[in-house]
Amino acid sequence: MSLRSFEERSVFNQLSQCSHQKVVFCSDEDTGLQAIIAVHDTTLGPAVGGVRMWSYSTEADALQDVLRLSRTMTYKAAISGLNLGGGSAVIIGNNRTDKSEALMRRFGRFVRSLNGTYIAGEDLGTSPRDMEYIRMETKHVTGLPESLGGSGDPTPTAAKGVLMGIKACVKEQFGTDTLAGRSIAVQGIGHVGENLVHLLREENAKVLISDINEDRLLKVARKYGAQAVSNNNILDMEFDVYAPCALGGIINSETIKRMKCSIIAGSANNQLADETEHGEMLLEKGILYAPDYLINAGGLINCYSELYGYSRKRTMQLAENIYSATLRVLKKSKSENIPTHKAANMIAETRIADIRNLKGAY
Numbered sequence: 001m002s003l004r005s006f007e008e009r010s011v012f013n014q015l016s017q018c019s020h021q022k023v024v025f026c027s028d029e030d031t032g033l034q035a036i037i038a039v040h041d042t043t044l045g046p047a048v049g050g051v052r053m054w055s056y057s058t059e060a061d062a063l064q065d066v067l068r069l070s071r072t073m074t075y076k077a078a079i080s081g082l083n084l085g086g087g088s089a090v091i092i093g094n095n096r097t098d099k100s101e102a103l104m105r106r107f108g109r110f111v112r113s114l115n116g117t118y119i120a121g122e123d124l125g126t127s128p129r130d131m132e133y134i135r136m137e138t139k140h141v142t143g144l145p146e147s148l149g150g151s152g153d154p155t156p157t158a159a160k161g162v163l164m165g166i167k168a169c170v171k172e173q174f175g176t177d178t179l180a181g182r183s184i185a186v187q188g189i190g191h192v193g194e195n196l197v198h199l200l201r202e203e204n205a206k207v208l209i210s211d212i213n214e215d216r217l218l219k220v221a222r223k224y225g226a227q228a229v230s231n232n233n234i235l236d237m238e239f240d241v242y243a244p245c246a247l248g249g250i251i252n253s254e255t256i257k258r259m260k261c262s263i264i265a266g267s268a269n270n271q272l273a274d275e276t277e278h279g280e281m282l283l284e285k286g287i288l289y290a291p292d293y294l295i296n297a298g299g300l301i302n303c304y305s306e307l308y309g310y311s312r313k314r315t316m317q318l319a320e321n322i323y324s325a326t327l328r329v330l331k332k333s334k335s336e337n338i339p340t341h342k343a344a345n346m347i348a349e350t351r352i353a354d355i356r357n358l359k360g361a362y
């Protein structure tokens with residue numbers, strides 16, 4: 001590695017490029033724990049965000065991931081009208097072979113040391129069981145199983161939010177939000193994707209699905225009366241709405257050229273490979289993009305409800321608000337001729353600034 005690239009990836013260089021309130025490095029020799037907790041912004045409330053356990057190639061990659069994830073959480077909470085800040089944590093290691101009760105509980109003690117500034121939740125590589133271990137050490141954890149008074153599986157709420165985002169975009173593009181007869185392609189029919197297919201079929205939409213898991217694909221197609229299509233060709237096909245529900249980075253220069261849809265609205269995180277470049281490309285091509293962090297906020301809404309007294313009805317109501325929040329973003333994007341993700345960022349930033357500047361005694 002050259003000196004220049006080393007400097008670019010140095011911890012302080014990475015930290016200087018963002019505006020996080022606090023970044024905590026956690027290390028414990030006995031359990032092998034190596035983790036980073038990032039608190040991006042707590043203006044609106046405690047920083048909530050998932051704990052990701054992943055075999056990062058380098059520590060710089062882990063730091064970059066946690067800084068990016070925690071920032072997104074700030075924007076997600078702000079635009080969804082939740083009184084939460086943004087945070088995130090990463091544990092460096094293989095989530096199948098390196099995880100243990102002791103390691104998760106040791107991590108829980110680091111969370112406890114932050115006195116509620118950061119509230120941990122589930123993410124890639126961690127499970128409700130891991131949240132139980134963290135709970136043994138601190139109350140600052142969410143996403144617990146229903147049996148422990150938690151909110152349980154967040155994916156039905158996440159899918160509901162995505163449905164609301166799709167409906168708002170359909171309303172904007174076609175003048176009515178009815179989905180009957182609209183063709184919608186869901187790529188990735190895992191936890192959120194399958195729930196979304198269910199909701200879309202209930203609305204009598206024509207649903208195309210693809211996944212790298214062939215067995216699952218055929219099973220979900222049969223169960224909901226969806227059309228299974230090849231994952232390699234799905235982007236070349238004609239349909240109204242493309243709902244990416246698998247991996248991030250799927251919207252890039254190559255895929256945008258192939259797209260024939262009017263709307264992109266799915267659950268996957270970080271869909272735009274490059275926010276600025278690809279946001280602009282979509283605007284120029286007339287494809288309406290529902291900002292991912294806005295319409296996939298259902299998972300966070302579930303956690304929010306859990307923190308403030310869980311009620312299924314209230315949670316679903318909050319997820320339904322994603323419809324009006326999306327319309328607001330689309331309106332701003334249209335009136336200012338700016339990409340939708342930029343409009344969303346601006347609305348989120350304004351809310352945070354307004355609350356930060358609140359004056360007056362309690």
Ligand code: NAD
Pocket residue numbers: 154155158187188189190191192193210211212213216231245246247248267268269296297298299300
């Ligand atoms: P999941 O792992 O249950 O499902 C992902 C599905 O995508 C799997 O069926 C997998 O086979 C498939 N897949 C993987 N790579 C693919 C590819 N290249 N092409 C097509 N299919 C592929 O995950 P999930 O919980 O359903 O989450 C899906 C996405 O939504 C993720 O990006 C996640 O970060 C995001 N998200 C999830 C939640 C939640 O509550 N689970 C909330 C908000 C956002």
